[in-house]
Amino acid sequence: MSVLFGHKEHLVRMAALFGVGVVAFLVLQALLVPKGFGVYGHYRAGALEENRARPVAFAGRAACVECHSDVPEAMKGGRHEGVRCEACHGPLAAHAGDPAEKQAVRPDSRVLCARCHAANVARPARFPQVDLVEHAGKEACTGCHKAHNPLAPAPAGQPGAIDTGGTK
Amino acid sequence: MNQDRREFLARSGKLLLLTGAAQVAFEAVLRGEPEAAPNYRTTDHWWAMTIDVEKCIGCGNCVRACKEENDVPREPFYFRTWVERYHVPEGDIEHPEVDSPNGGYDGFPEKYRSGDGSKSFFVPKLCNQCAHSPCVQVCPVGATFESPDGVVLVDKTYCLGCRYCVQACPYGCRFIDPRSETVDKCSLCYHRITRGLTTACCETCPTAARVLGDLKNPKDPIHEFLRAHKVQVLKPQMATGSKTYYNGLDGSVR
Numbered sequence: 001m002s003v004l005f006g007h008k009e010h011l012v013r014m015a016a017l018f019g020v021g022v023v024a025f026l027v028l029q030a031l032l033v034p035k036g037f038g039v040y041g042h043y044r045a046g047a048l049e050e051n052r053a054r055p056v057a058f059a060g061r062a063a064c065v066e067c068h069s070d071v072p073e074a075m076k077g078g079r080h081e082g083v084r085c086e087a088c089h090g091p092l093a094a095h096a097g098d099p100a101e102k103q104a105v106r107p108d109s110r111v112l113c114a115r116c117h118a119a120n121v122a123r124p125a126r127f128p129q130v131d132l133v134e135h136a137g138k139e140a141c142t143g144c145h146k147a148h149n150p151l152a153p154a155p156a157g158q159p160g161a162i163d164t165g166g167t168k
Numbered sequence: 169m170n171q172d173r174r175e176f177l178a179r180s181g182k183l184l185l186l187t188g189a190a191q192v193a194f195e196a197v198l199r200g201e202p203e204a205a206p207n208y209r210t211t212d213h214w215w216a217m218t219i220d221v222e223k224c225i226g227c228g229n230c231v232r233a234c235k236e237e238n239d240v241p242r243e244p245f246y247f248r249t250w251v252e253r254y255h256v257p258e259g260d261i262e263h264p265e266v267d268s269p270n271g272g273y274d275g276f277p278e279k280y281r282s283g284d285g286s287k288s289f290f291v292p293k294l295c296n297q298c299a300h301s302p303c304v305q306v307c308p309v310g311a312t313f314e315s316p317d318g319v320v321l322v323d324k325t326y327c328l329g330c331r332y333c334v335q336a337c338p339y340g341c342r343f344i345d346p347r348s349e350t351v352d353k354c355s356l357c358y359h360r361i362t363r364g365l366t367t368a369c370c371e372t373c374p375t376a377a378r379v380l381g382d383l384k385n386p387k388d389p390i391h392e393f394l395r396a397h398k399v400q401v402l403k404p405q406m407a408t409g410s411k412t413y414y415n416g417l418d419g420s421v422r
Contacts, residue, residue, distance in 0.1 A: 040315075041313055041316075043323060044310070047313070047321060047325075050323070050325070051321050051322075052208075052358060052359050053359070054359040055359075056360055056363070056365065058233065058237055058368050058372065060366070060371060082375075082376055083374045086372055087371070087372040091233070091237065115228065116225055116374055119278065120225075120276060121281065121282040122254075122255070122276065123290075124289075127225050
């Protein structure tokens with residue numbers, strides 16, 4: 001016992017050094033570890049918020065039909081009923097936010113329709129697809145088809161009763 | 169006296185069960201949401217995606233929409249999602265011919281003929297949102313992580329750009345953004361899905377080949393899809409816990 005406490009000074013010095021070490025560790029940890037690190041896991045909790053805090057480019061169908069309620073009506077029962085607005089019209093969150101600021105552009109039907117309906121052997125065989133030139137020459141697709149309901153009968157005065165056979 | 173004893177037992181029980189670190193984590197779970205996220209509780213969701221290969225027509229809408237929504241560099245080879253075209257000679261699933269011109273951004277010019285016994289089809293790819301992600305495991309600084317709602321995210325302000333995760337991802341889903349020299353990848357449109365919207369790719373997919381699902385929502389149609397179809401994940405042998413489920417996936421797909 002006396003052997004141990006005979007060198008009390010050494011013990012105190014060691015304890016002091018240890019104490020300084022602990023304090024230095026805590027200070028460094030507080031300085032170096034970013035805020036929120038470890039709250040949910042081995043990452044900054046704030047990163048979740050940062051990932052969320054970005055503007056959207058596509059408004060989503062619900063926002064479109066708030067004003068354009070006539071379009072779902074026109075698409076009803078048609079082959080394009082399940083296609084959402086921005087699939088063809090492009091990102092329009094800016095338009096949904098302020099209709100005056102950004103206007104939707106009418107896409108070129110020869111380009112737009114071909115993206116899905118130009119014949120391609122890799123497409124599922126049951127998906128309606130045509131050789132564009134053979135099918136329509138240089139005509140715009142919208143000359144015969146209504147984009148919102150492509151197989152609907154042609155309105156009076158427009159060419160082409162559309163053959164609905166063979167597309168299934 | 170009796171009340172005191174109960175309290176004492178409860179507290180010591182908690183201390184026994186939950187040591188320091190676990191207790192902090194448990195409290196975070198109880199709180200259930202990142203700060204300043206009023207209507208969205210991360211613990212209420214577990215995001216996943218289903219992809220029906222038999223419905224994909226290779227139009228490239230998802231690729232274009234993704235670049236638009238997430239400000240992905242427009243040059244080729246930077247993609248958060250892309251579409252591959254597989255061409256498999258008859259019966260030879262070991263040697264498929266795979267191409268993905270500009271990730272499918274401009275569609276796929278016809279280059280195969282039918283009738284020679286071969287088959288062709290499109291496979292959309294994106295981050296598989298693995299529950300046990302190899303990319304998260306290798307990150308030396310905790311700049312990429314699995315969020316409590318099951319999305320693998322990147323902390324751009326904390327990423328060093330060391331590229332370990334780019335090599336670790338078995339699906340090739342990560343790239344270094346040349347503007348910031350930090351890693352980027354599909355975030356499953358985290359800024360959209362936490363606001364009640366679907367992802368940009370699902371929003372614009374004309375055939376609903378890709379559908380976002382919440383596995384924690386019992387009313388989500390994803391449950392019916394997973395029941396009704398024989399689904400597969402990519403590279404199941406890697407045990408990544410992928411949450412991107414493919415229907416109609418051919419054995420030739422890597």
